[in-house]
Amino acid sequence: MSHWDNNPVLKVEHLTMRFGGLTAVGDLSFNVGRGDITALIGPNGAGKTTVFNCITGFYKPTEGRLVMHRSGGEKHLLERLPDFKISANAKVARTFQNIRLFGGMTILENLMVAQHNPLMVASNWTIGGVLGLGGFKRKEAEAVERAKYWLELTGLIDRADKAAADLSYGDQRRLEIARAMCTGPELLCLDEPAAGLNPKESLELNTLLSTIRREHDTSILLIEHDMSVVMEISDHVVVLDYGVKISDGTPDFVKNDPHVIAAYLGVDDDEVDDVEEEVGL
Amino acid sequence: MEYFLQQLINGVTLGSIYGLIAIGYTMVYGIIGMINFAHGDIFMIGSFTALILIVLLGVTAAMPVAMLVMALVLVLVLAMAFTAVWGWAVERVAYRPLRGSFRLAPLITAIGASIALQNFVQISQGARNKPLQPLISGNFKLTDGGPDGSALIVQLSYVQITIIVVTLLLMAGFTLLINRTSLGRAQRACEQDRKMAALLGVNVDRTISLTFVMGAALAAVAGVMFLLYYGVIDFYIGFLAGVKAFTAAVLGGIGSLPGAMLGGLLIGLIETFWSGYFSVEYKDVAAFSILAIVLIFMPEGLLGKPEVEKV
Amino acid sequence: MSAQKPDYMRELLVDSGGGALIALLMGVMMLGMQVDVTSGLGAELILRFRWDYLAYAVGAVFFGRLAMNLLVWRKLKVLDGVSLPKPKVKGEALERNLKPVFLVVAVLLPFALMFWLGARGSRQYIDLAILVTTYVMLGWGLNIVVGLAGLLDLGYVAFYAVGAYSYALLAHYFGFSFWICLPLAGILAAFWGIILGFPVLRLRGDYLAIVTLAFGEIIRVVLLNWYEFTGGPDGISGIPRPSFFGLEFTRGEDGFAAFFGLDYSSIHRIIFLYYLILILALTTNFVTMRLRRLPIGRAWEALREDEIACRSLGINTTNTKLTAFALGAMFGGFAGSFFATRQGFISPESFTFMESAVILAIVVLGGLGSQIGVVIAAVVMIGGFELFRELEEYRMLVFGLLMVVIMVWKPRGLISSRAPSIALSGRAQGISADMVQEGHG
Structure with missing residues (x-):
């Protein structure tokens, strides 16, 4: 078997x-x-x-x-x-045949959106976040670290603050994989x-x-x-x-x-x- | 029963007018995917043009019938022609420069154009109501009021017949135009894929302009019918009629010509029956609520093509 | 070169002549003739001919087009088919510099006006500033829904109305004060936002637009016809004015002026109202800017960019849309209760579709998602509109035409760059609006 x-x-x-x-x-x-x-x-x-x-x-x-x-x-x-x-x-995460990135957002933002659910919890469903409670800041920093890890791995770290739509086709494909992995x-x-x-x-x-x-x-x-x-x-x-x-x-x-x-x-x-x-x- | 029949007749008449306006919305939406908010005001301009023509040509109910019919046909044709120029101009000035631009921009210019048209007419024609003496009077009595004469007499007025017949004729004509001519083919091609249509030699700008011209001409017909039916117009009639007609277009399934007609009829019927049986005040609430309910359960409208979500 | 010249001139004349011909055809009925009603018995319709007006209009179009062809469009024609180099994103730097300037101007405005014009002279301008700031707040509220989440809402005025009527009715029936009603009005508006939003947020694009428009109209018609409860077309009058921490703006012993040892003046209340709406508006801005940097705000923007991708990343899109809708509604509700307390009288007439359209226009003209753009657009549109009050109906015509002209000139709005919500490097560049999606919902 x-x-x-x-x-x-x-x-x-x-x-x-x-x-x-x-x-x-x-x-x-x-x-x-x-x-x-x-x-x-x-x-x-x-x-x-x-x-x-x-x-x-x-x-x-x-x-x-x-x-x-x-x-x-x-x-x-x-x-x-x-x-x-x-x-x-x-x-279960996925990518798409015709790439679906958040083109008007930066590469880093794309990876942050992928970590939406844990970050929502960390921000007490926004309430703690608006009030600026400390726990969220720490979790957000962790999320950025995780995003950075994937950006290094995909070689996109230098362009982290550029719009995703600006990337070449191959880079977009890799970014989409990185984004899926961030979940x-x-x-x-x-x-x-x-x-x-x-x-x-x-x-x-x-x-x-x-x-x-x-x-x-x-x-x-x-x-x-x-x-x-x-x-x-x-x-x-x-x-x-x-x-x-x-x-x-x-x-x-x-x-x-x-x-x-x-x-x-x-x-x-x-x-x-x-x-x-x-x-x- | 008699009351029901009478409401049915009134509802169909009103629905025909909505349907004629709705076609303009649906054609424009189908081809460039935008809500032409100024369309209701084009209808209003059609109505005013017809009124001016009627006064200019001295059309009155006292004319011999044959003369009156000819005069009204002339008024109709001229009103269609002049209103079509307005429709063309609005497209040329407010929408064409934004072709291919982002979606909300033409929506805002449409609202702007609507405000501008309304206030232009208010200034140029004055804010007062314009009452017109009935030109077509008389009716058929469909029931005789029962043996003791106490039941309601159901009437089908000649104006109503005119409206329904003209609407049916135009609907048939336009359906043929869209389905059989090269213009219709070009329109459908532009609906599917504007860029590809252009590559295949379709003059996209002209096709879109003609769509606006056709929509405006139909709105002018609706304007003439509105004038004949209600006998009073002002610069503000375009807004509510426009919103209702757009509602009708969405209800029927936007982009579909039979859908627009069906939606128009339904909105007309809902309004009339609601006013007839429940309350006049809440007739708009009834129409809009039906729209919301239909869209929630059938998001593509009654006859629309379902939007396939490609993943 | 010289051989081409006559051709070019002919082309010019034909083009301008064509424009003039169209203007003639449009104007011959609607401008050249005026249908009017005779006064007196029998209300006859008569025609008045005004060929002079028509001649002016046609002439204006001919020469206007000629001038545009010679001066403006000609330069572009040379490059026809060649894509022009994209202008650098300037909005962001502009935005950074404008923000403090606007803030200082807004804070100092009443005193500056008082200083220059005195209490009597400045009143109308402070009133205007209150109006503009109210629209800024409404624009910021709607910006959450349309600009960030990409949901096209054509019935935003409904929530403005809910807020206004909540305060008016709570004060009327229960005698609640403004400060209790303000949060209640916001909560009620948000509640209505959720009630209305829940069934319709599945709809996409223009369907959502038309259903929100329909809801706006439904609420207005209900307010208009529920005579026993809302006063119908007569509206509600005698809405209590807000107090300054319990101090009323009255002439009496325990009034605001007496407490602070000032001479009583009605301008105190006006200035107080101005600061009240300014604080409300700035709160809206603060919360929005804060939310943009939180997961929920990023989810809104992601939703605008690509809803399917959002769902594949585990984002509950329905809830995300609902929060945007409810939050936008809440700020609309706050603005509404402010409106009620400022006017002291409300009726359904203040909450027509035209209001929704104007608020949406402010958001789009300012540049979707741009907070400072909303301010500029509100100042230009509302301020300009009110300043030309003497022109009566002409100003509405100009208002409409201006909407068309600004959009054709700058389809992406006045400020068209998006600042990233988070960045690795210190100073990240703004993103050109050409890449930013506008949403489908």
């Missing part, structure tokens, strides 16, 4: 999402292992982002369960939580983090993700097209096609799975056997 089945951080069970008559995701089950980097791959329109939107609460699944296992042992049924509680309580997540969902990056930036991203996994108690689930990224850094790959899981396993296993090859090369189902022969199975 694999690690992700023994010690999952997220269990996706029979997830189905229908839009009217269209089934975007059909009866999908897979596990995300704790501490793993799990990649969700598949051709365009395979339903990857839909799965993400279900996990992070932007869609309510038609059927199925999404169980988040927190490290403390508590379980959260994500499909029952409103979207903001998925981040606040279940500790202190146990599961980080990245929607195509390498899209539009040049090779150098792509490499930096790999390093960043490895650091996150190594030094933080955060598991990563990512959607990616860039196979070099997927194969290099992920421990576990789930392949979707037309909303159905066609393969699930280690990168090596998936790389050689004829279903995957067929899906990526666009072969009809009845030709799968031929392809299998070709790849020597």
Whole structure:
């Protein structure tokens, strides 16, 4: 039995999402292992982002369960939580395919907003903050320190007071990851983090993700097209096609799975056997 | 029953006028996504233009029927033309320079334009009410008051028939215009994606201008109908009619032409029935409350396209 | 060069002539003819022709356009299609320097006026200052909702009305004093803000705008028609004046003047009212500036920038919007009860949609989210408006036109930079408004 089945951080069970008559995701089950980097791959329109939107609460699944296992042992049924509680309580953070930063706010402010909930508590839901009670000042300083840590890690520290909209595309992608990490997540969902990056930036991203996994108690689930990224850094790959899981396993296993090859090369189902022969199975 | 029927007729008439104004709001909102607050005042200008034309041409109820009809058609056409120039000018001066700018700026210029138009008319035409002798009199009696003559006589006046018929004709005409002509196609293209439409050779500025011109012309029709129906206008009629018509447009689903008409009818009916059965004072509260309730449960309005939230 | 000149001149004339033609078509009915009602029996309608007015208007448009083409637009035309270099953000430095100046002027104003004009002469100006400051406060209150949280509220005047009527009714029925009613009025307005806000804050953009407009009108119509309770169109009169820590502004023995050993003058109350609204307004400003640096304020601004991202970061957007709405309403309520006590009389007529529009205009013209911008806009719009009182209805026309002109000239408002709420380095630069979102709600 694999690690992700023994010690999952997220269990996706029979997830189905229908839009009217269209089934975007059909009866999908897979596990995300704790501490793993799990990649969700598949051709365009395979339903990857839909799965993400279900996990992070932007869609309510038609059927199925999404169980988040927190490290403390508590379980959260994500499909029952409103979207903001998925981040606040279940500790699932995400980034977006088309970057969603607070463009008119500075980079530092972006990271401060991400620490909204603990800071709200520290400011006694604003009352203590307005009156200038001491506890808040200390907590705020801690929050700034945490933000600085992530800014150093992403190499954005020199531009901390610049507007987020001023950053280059690659920097914006990294800032979005830093912002998600500032919520202190146990599961980080990245929607195509390498899209539009040049090779150098792509490499930096790999390093960043490895650091996150190594030094933080955060598991990563990512959607990616860039196979070099997927194969290099992920421990576990789930392949979707037309909303159905066609393969699930280690990168090596998936790389050689004829279903995957067929899906990526666009072969009809009845030709799968031929392809299998070709790849020597 | 007779009372109900009478209210129904009155409600449909009022609703037609709201609907005509609402189309202007909905078309403009559809194409550039802004609330054209000055539209109610364009309606008011249409009404005044018609009144001036009627006095200028010496149209009176004493004219032979054929003459009267021709004269009124002339008044209608001229009022549409002159009001359209106003609509065009407001767009050119107050909105076009702000195209592509941020969303609240045109809203503020719209409010400014509305204030300016109202006060311009107040200065140029005076603040007094302008009463007009009824031009179209007479009615059909739909019921005869029962065997003992005690029941209410339900009347459908010729003015009401005129309003409803003209509205229906114009609605049909405009629906054809939007659905069948290249102008309509250009409009719909601009609604979807203005930049792409421009790249494909659609003259975006002209299309938007024409939308305002069409909206203003319809508002002028509503203005003429308002004048004929109520027989009295002043410089302030634009505000409330405008707010009601915008409410109608939102209720029906903003951006949708049939929606605007449906919303107009509903607002007209709600107002009339509320005044007829409950209290005249709170008719505006009724209309606005219905709007709030509908929006809370159907945020895109009755016939609007649901706004898809892309993540 | 010389060959192009006639072409250019012709283009100019055609352009100006086109403008004049449009003006002619617009004016021929609405300006050239005036429909009037004969006095006496039978109320006939007559037409008066005023071709001279029309000629002036058309001439003004022709020469105005010609002049603009020659002097202003021509320079821009050369660069058509080329994006102009972005001007440096100056607002911030301006803001830093203006703030203390404004504060000093505001604090010293009554004494300076008294010194120059005497009690009698300065009264009207202090009254005007009170009015302007009331609008500044309303603008600051609305700025929380529109400027920070990005929620378009077209019915803000409703909360102003709730505050005013709360005080008037509490004083009328229970005899409460101003100082008890002031907080109550704020709380009641905030309460109404939550009641009204809760169902509608899910709505986005212009839907929110129209529903808030509708609520504003509903409250006004109810005030107008609930005759037994609110006095309907007659309003409520005899609203008690505020006291200075229990000292009434009266001529008697225990009045304010006698207590301080001054000669009684009605100007004392006016000056007191001025400082009262100044303190209220400055409190609004202080709280807002403070909140901007707290998580709640940052959440408001984040909400304006991107609501979906906010939700993905665990921010409860409904509550965040509600607090903005309630807080804005509360300050509106404070301003309302001040209005009631200052006027001594209120009626629904003071709370029309036009008031909401004017307050919103002050916020947007000043520059969304900019506190000092609100002050400038209020001084220009309200102060200018009141100074030209003799012009009667013309000033309203100019007011409307000015709104259009300022917005076309500076779509982002007069002060268009956003100061960061927190910074690592000592002196962080302002953010150009071009990057700041305006919100969708």
